[in-house]
Amino acid sequence: MNATFAKALLDPQMPCPPGLRAWNGSDPARRFAVYRNNVLASLGNALGETFPVVRQLVGEDFFASMARLFLQASPPRSPVLAFYGEGFAKFIAAFPAAASLPYLADVARLELAQVHAYHAADLPPLESASLATALADPELLPGMCFQLHPSMAVVSSDHAIASLWAAHQGLLELAEVDTRQAECALVLRNGLEVEVSRIGPSDCAFIQALAAGSPLGSAVGAALAIDNDFNLASTLARLLAGGAITRFTLHSGSQMP
CATH class of the missing domain: 3.90.930 (Outer Surface Protein A; domain 3)
Incomplete structure (x- = not known):
């Protein structure tokens, strides 16, 4: 159940996990969709805070789409998000839609180095x-x-x-x-x-x-x-x-x- 819930939480294409109940009898799928959107938005914002120059280089919409795919491929392993995005540069380097910006992955490496330096x-x-x-x-x-x-x-x-x-x-x-x-x-x-x-x-x-x-x-x-x-x-x-x-x-x- 936990694995299924976590996977569905990051993938909008997946249905609401079975077994969920709302306290007031309302549709759990609608509530889960709202919760999923909030989680994806929060994690995407965390990536954007860590990689602001990458986000500026590609624009808000492109970054949000790329970040969502990264979230699905590499969900956070810790509730502490300060270092979330360790694999983002590698993901960008292999991301076909970013191939026209060959410097983008190295900019991400630089921004991650700044995060490590700060902490x-x-x-x-x-x-x-x-x-x-x-x-x-x-x-x-x-x-x-x-x-x-x-x-x-x-x-x-x-x-x-x-x-x-x-x-x-x-x-x-x-x-x-x-x-x-x-x-x-x-x-x-x-x-x-x-x-x-x-x-x-x-x-x-x-x-x-x-x-x-x-x-x-x-x-x-x-x-x-x-x-x-x-x-x-x-x-x-x-x-x-x-x-x-x-x-x-x-x-x-x-x-x-």
Whole structure:
């Protein structure tokens, strides 16, 4: 009964589950239809709150239809809807009606990263003085490992996802965005505000390597493999200014490229 009820609740094509009774003897099918509409609308609104730029890009009607199909394929598993939509980007990538917007799935990935950043744990940023002392010794640099803030993420795409996001915040003119331009977005919470900024591909490779646990020397190597002009000093300064580095450890035996 519970499985049948849940399935019918998300599928308007299914009939009212058998066995339902209304307290006043009214038609349970009509009451169930109202309840189903409310549930679908609430879940659709929750998705819209998590993916507002996706919704703006496709329009209200298209988003509502797409969201309803997603709800039927991937109903929520928890009453807490803060993270509902984990599989939405993958769903969009395989959704035929969205094929003309090849950047849409990656925009969804970026917006989900913002949600995760907002709800990530708090950690105090690293004191720059202690890091400056370690950085002053060139022999220690290659083996340094950094712990990054839990809210931090990078999202890379073959499309201009950071610029699209910025345009929908009023920071750019949408007409100026070339969606075919590959971009990488840095997501980081600053206080209670989640910030999104565009970074270069070498910066993206560097941060991804650090996040994977690579020591500084290996991370720099990953960045230089993409761009010989990678600037370690400015990238570290940017991460420190944003509170993205929370801890560092020293290891020997690594070499700086």
